[in-house]
Amino acid sequence: MNAIDCIKTRRSIRKFEDRPVDRELIASLVETASYAPTWKNTQTTRYIAVTDPQLKAKVAEECVLGYAGNTNIINSAPVLIVTTIVHGRAGFERDGSYSTSKEDRWEVYDAGICAQTFCLAAHDAGLGTVIMGVFDEAKAGQVLDVPEGQIVSALIALGYPAVSPDAPKRKPVEDLLSFR
Numbered sequence: 001m002n003a004i005d006c007i008k009t010r011r012s013i014r015k016f017e018d019r020p021v022d023r024e025l026i027a028s029l030v031e032t033a034s035y036a037p038t039w040k041n042t043q044t045t046r047y048i049a050v051t052d053p054q055l056k057a058k059v060a061e062e063c064v065l066g067y068a069g070n071t072n073i074i075n076s077a078p079v080l081i082v083t084t085i086v087h088g089r090a091g092f093e094r095d096g097s098y099s100t101s102k103e104d105r106w107e108v109y110d111a112g113i114c115a116q117t118f119c120l121a122a123h124d125a126g127l128g129t130v131i132m133g134v135f136d137e138a139k140a141g142q143v144l145d146v147p148e149g150q151i152v153s154a155l156i157a158l159g160y161p162a163v164s165p166d167a168p169k170r171k172p173v174e175d176l177l178s179f180r
């Protein structure tokens with residue numbers, strides 16, 4: 001698939017086939033995502049692939065702030081990818097001070113680029129994804145035993161799509177682009 005087609009035909013998928021995803025395939029998606037650009041090549045995004053049904057169900061029940069939409073997505077997906085950030089490197093100087101006025105927000109920026117790169121790689125491989133931001137960060141960190149010094153960035157459902165949704169409407173370029 002060429003890059004433009006991959007970008008334009010990727011959709012958020014919220015219903016999945018009851019079919020597992022090979023670990024080697026998940027690893028290959030992470031390998032592709034590792035080519036995303038990051039602050040001074042710090043590469044602070046980490047990926048936890050949750051395939052254990054009981055742990056996944058616990059996240060679905062206890063970590064989504066009661067949002068049934070996300071509970072259903074996680075229960076439907078064979079894999080839940082949890083992206084985390086090694087805090088305190090992207091956007092920071094060696095002495096621990098912030099490099100810019102955006103302070104530590106560059107690490108979140110990097111994690112977003114990594115997430116989209118992962119989702120595009122998944123789409124190219126015939127898999128579906130949806131990034132989920134509605135979750136309880138502290139509870140997810142505890143349930144998933146996220147290592148000290150890392151913060152949970154996003155939840156990404158992963159699996160073979162059972163649906164093929166239309167693209168939600170996009171804003172016209174005139175609303176998005178200005179020249180100076």
Ligand SMILES: Cc1cc2nc3c(=O)[nH]c(=O)nc-3n(C[C@H](O)[C@H](O)[C@H](O)COP(=O)(O)O)c2cc1C
Nearest residue numbers: 010011012013014069070130131132133134167168
């Ligand atoms: C940061 C972020 C958080 C999101 N959170 C959720 C979510 O919690 N639940 C959900 O169903 N979709 C979530 N989405 C998916 C968006 O709703 C979706 O990307 C948007 O409607 C555009 O649709 P498309 O991805 O198919 O182009 C999120 C997307 C992003 C980038």
